[in-house]
Amino acid sequence: MTVPVYLDYNATTPIAPEVVAAMRPFLEENFGNPSSSHAYGLRAREAVATARRQVAELVGAHPEEICFTGGATEANNLAIQGVVRALPGRRHLVTSAIEHPSVLAPIKTLEAQGWDVTIVPVDPYGRVPVAAVARAVREDTALVSIMHANNETGTLQPVRDIAAVAHARGALMHTDAAQSAGKVILDVHALGVDFLTLAGHKFYAPKGVGALYRAAAAPPLVPILFGAGQEAGMRPGTENVPAIVALGRAAQLAQDGLGVFPADLTVLRDHLYRLLDDQIPGLQLNGHPTERLPNTLNVSFPNIEAAVLLAVVAFDVAASVGSACHDSVTGASATLKAMGLPEERMAGAIRFSVGLHLDKAQIDYAARALVSAWRQLAV
Numbered sequence: 001m002t003v004p005v006y007l008d009y010n011a012t013t014p015i016a017p018e019v020v021a022a023m024r025p026f027l028e029e030n031f032g033n034p035s036s037s038h039a040y041g042l043r044a045r046e047a048v049a050t051a052r053r054q055v056a057e058l059v060g061a062h063p064e065e066i067c068f069t070g071g072a073t074e075a076n077n078l079a080i081q082g083v084v085r086a087l088p089g090r091r092h093l094v095t096s097a098i099e100h101p102s103v104l105a106p107i108k109t110l111e112a113q114g115w116d117v118t119i120v121p122v123d124p125y126g127r128v129p130v131a132a133v134a135r136a137v138r139e140d141t142a143l144v145s146i147m148h149a150n151n152e153t154g155t156l157q158p159v160r161d162i163a164a165v166a167h168a169r170g171a172l173m174h175t176d177a178a179q180s181a182g183k184v185i186l187d188v189h190a191l192g193v194d195f196l197t198l199a200g201h202k203f204y205a206p207k208g209v210g211a212l213y214r215a216a217a218a219p220p221l222v223p224i225l226f227g228a229g230q231e232a233g234m235r236p237g238t239e240n241v242p243a244i245v246a247l248g249r250a251a252q253l254a255q256d257g258l259g260v261f262p263a264d265l266t267v268l269r270d271h272l273y274r275l276l277d278d279q280i281p282g283l284q285l286n287g288h289p290t291e292r293l294p295n296t297l298n299v300s301f302p303n304i305e306a307a308v309l310l311a312v313v314a315f316d317v318a319a320s321v322g323s324a325c326h327d328s329v330t331g332a333s334a335t336l337k338a339m340g341l342p343e344e345r346m347a348g349a350i351r352f353s354v355g356l357h358l359d360k361a362q363i364d365y366a367a368r369a370l371v372s373a374w375r376q377l378a379v
């Protein structure tokens with residue numbers, strides 16, 4: 001068994017072997033620039049077109065509606081900054097208190113530059129109430145940006161209903177679905193969104209590649225980078241062909257596996273929860289009990305500091321306090337704080353996230369290590 005047991009798939013996933021195999025020729029012999037008109041360029045161009053079709057298919061979009069980016073952070077920035085500059089008459093943005101920093105930070109930057117911003121609170125399960133968004137949206141709202149699933153708790157948001165509320169006032173709707181791809185079905189038409197963000201490394205493709213879906217009917221985004229005309233002018237710069245090929249293959253694997261993997265993930269996740277809950281009196285589940293990603297388990301251990309518990313089990317279990325992006329920042333998770341959890345419950349919160357190649361024996365091993373460390377530490 002590989003130890004520490006990796007239970008941090010929401011931070012990042014390993015690259016699937018099929019994905020490595022798909023991208024390898026584009027790191028080696030197929031090194032052409034997609035903008036070149038010779039055979040090398042053609043091969044690269046065709047590979048990017050195939051990947052665009054594969055990513056479009058995963059979210060129910062047309063290939064022309066997919067813009068490749070250098071990850072979810074860039075896709076979020078492009079959607080948010082690109083849309084407000086495309087709609088100069090609308091000076092208001094709506095988002096939630098539990099968004100990833102790659103949504104909140106560009107919105108706060110726009111606020112400092114004169115845009116009006118409403119940050120909607122969440123309920124104790126970490127759900128954004130549709131009624132709160134309805135109250136926040138105004139005639140001059142340009143964009144509502146609410147994540148599809150929260151990275152820390154896995155709580156799924158009522159994106160479809162929120163999109164309807166946004167559209168009723170003529171605002172556009174963006175959702176950061178970085179955590180959802182490959183775990184739950186994503187269909188841009190069923191969701192009714194105008195923009196949707198994907199991140200390769202959350203579904204077995206490499207880091208540093210992602211995509212932004214932009215509905216054909218949405219206004220053209222004003223780019224945040226200026227250069228040549230790649231990605232329909234929205235994201236200039238020579239395409240990262242191997243990473244884009246990898247994203248396409250990972251999207252295809254996610255699409256093929258959607259009927260099978262989520263159920264397997266839920267079995268593993270719930271097995272871990274049962275083992276912990278049976279042996280740790282006072283363990284508390286954070287996030288929504290059912291409207292939640294199939295792979296995510298955020299629990300508060302009583303009477304301990306989560307960081308200390310994780311340090312004690314560091315050779316046996318790899319999991320996170322809050323999200324990986326906040327690991328260097330001391331202090332409570334913004335998501336759990338926004339849910340109104342008491343200090344002690346936030347201090348003991350650990351996020352476990354399961355994924356492919358894990359088995360029950362690894363979960364048993366991890367649970368044994370966690371329970372034994374908790375018994376030593378809890379006072």
Ligand code: PLP
Nearest residue numbers: 071072073100102151178179199
């Ligand atoms: N959005 C969400 C919900 C995430 O969980 C993450 C990564 O943790 C991101 C955006 C940013 O992704 P990246 O760091 O790959 O740009």
